[in-house]
Amino acid sequence: MNPRPSNRGQLSLLEDPSVSTQGSDRHQLAAIAAGFDAARLTQARRLAGLTKKAVAAELGVSPVAVSQWEAGATSPRPDNISHLADVLDVLPPFFSAGRPYARLDGASAHFRSLRRTPATQRDKAIAYTEQVWELAHALEKRVQLPPVDLPSLPADVLEDPCAPEAAARMLREHWKVQEGPIAHLVRTMETRGIIVTLSPFAGAATATVDAFSTSHLDRPVVVLTPDRANDVYRHRFTAAHELGHLVMHGEVATGDPQQEKEADRFAAEFLTPSAQITPRLPARLDLKVLEQLSAEWGVSVESLIYRCREVGAVSDASYRRAYQRLNQLRKLNLFRPTPVEGYSGEIPILLxxxxxxxxxxGLSLKDLAAELSLKLPRLRLLLGEPTTRPELHLVND
Known part of the structure; x- marks a missing residue:
């Protein structure tokens, strides 16, 4: 079940540009205040999960002052720059204009659980994605990442009632994985130039953020969260769900519940094509048989039970009984979820x-942090904690 090797998944070294590491002296703070980037303040505040009122209270200024700074109407004094950096846990040069910056808004990202994701957490997630893009951009000045390989779907396919299933089949064909299970789904997405991250960027709140994606950058970004990684099959389905958004919904406004249903249908067809899985499904909902298929195809038993009903293999009554039986067995600590740890192909490693x-x-973590004006813990969070150290080969240009 190993994916086919491809040069698209390899990295090649580019020329390493010089990195400036400035000190935070008085002259520097004055220069930052003179070239203050209001959008950087908004990004840092949202990442910190603070309101304008809370930031104002920490600095001893009025909320109106913070609002004016973020609107670009006025700039903070040099001493306020230093205090802002402390409160928002960034380096003072973070607020300087002139660095590459990808701006996103709430309409640019598909949230898996939009209705139960508070606006503050959506803002935090979007700000995090902006920084992921900045990290990828900085690395691409030195390392050639795989080119983005997502096909554009014809209009007639997108307008068809069976568009999600057709889109899934077309992507399988485009990526040359028409037959059988898709091993190492996350790694497959990364080799096609998609940035995938798995990080507790919002702490305990990642359970409400769930997962999200955006195609409104020069590289698509999929953000997966640790709460779904406690089950590798749920994690894979979530990744496939976000992939569906990238393929089908890149040019449409986000937030429509129908899009979430379509992404689920895409994920089911992409991971378990109906033409291939239907002959393998048991005539009766035998959980032992479904458990074997689960391990083979990399999807949950729940997903297969739903698939049985979806393709018309079982009645609604049999479907409900199977779910009830599975829930009873889970309460007895049977059919336990399998964490993603140990499945290296499902843990993002591209960055x-x-x-x-x-x-x-020659690039050090300290140099990269200085270039991005981030503290080391934040940079490590963006890079992720690798569980494997794969062998690398330079690609000759």
């Missing part, structure tokens, strides 16, 4: 590998 290659050729 980590890119940094490791750049690091082997």
């Amino acid at each position: 980590t590998r890119a940094f490791e290659l750049a690091e082997a050729n």
